[in-house]
Amino acid sequence: MKTLHRIAALAIAGSAVIAASPAMAATTTISAKTTSGLMLTGMPKTLKPGNYIFKYTNTSGLPHNLMVGSVITPTFDKGTKSIKVTLKKGTVPYLCSVPGHAAGGMKGTITVK
Numbered sequence: 001m002k003t004l005h006r007i008a009a010l011a012i013a014g015s016a017v018i019a020a021s022p023a024m025a026a027t028t029t030i031s032a033k034t035t036s037g038l039m040l041t042g043m044p045k046t047l048k049p050g051n052y053i054f055k056y057t058n059t060s061g062l063p064h065n066l067m068v069g070s071v072i073t074p075t076f077d078k079g080t081k082s083i084k085v086t087l088k089k090g091t092v093p094y095l096c097s098v099p100g101h102a103a104g105g106m107k108g109t110i111t112v113k
């Protein structure tokens, strides 16, 4: 057990060194999901400028996708898909592009400041 803990600690230390490298900007993961119908939960209202991975999980059984700005996941009805988005200051819209879904509530905006 002690050996395992030491290996885990080294792995974390290694990640920290990579993240601190000026050549690589930090990436924050945002988890959003749809568990039923046209609900979309977990999308933040405000974020700081930077690099993000939006990890979208759909367990609703209905086809959905997640578009943030101009980046979109494939449309899928079960599982998780991720997109990488760089956000700059401003208002960034997000939605599900399946016809009728944004009108049904699957949309919003993120204020990036």
Ligand SMILES: [Cu+2]
Pocket: 063, 064, 065, 096, 097, 098, 101, 106
């Ligand atoms: Cu949808």
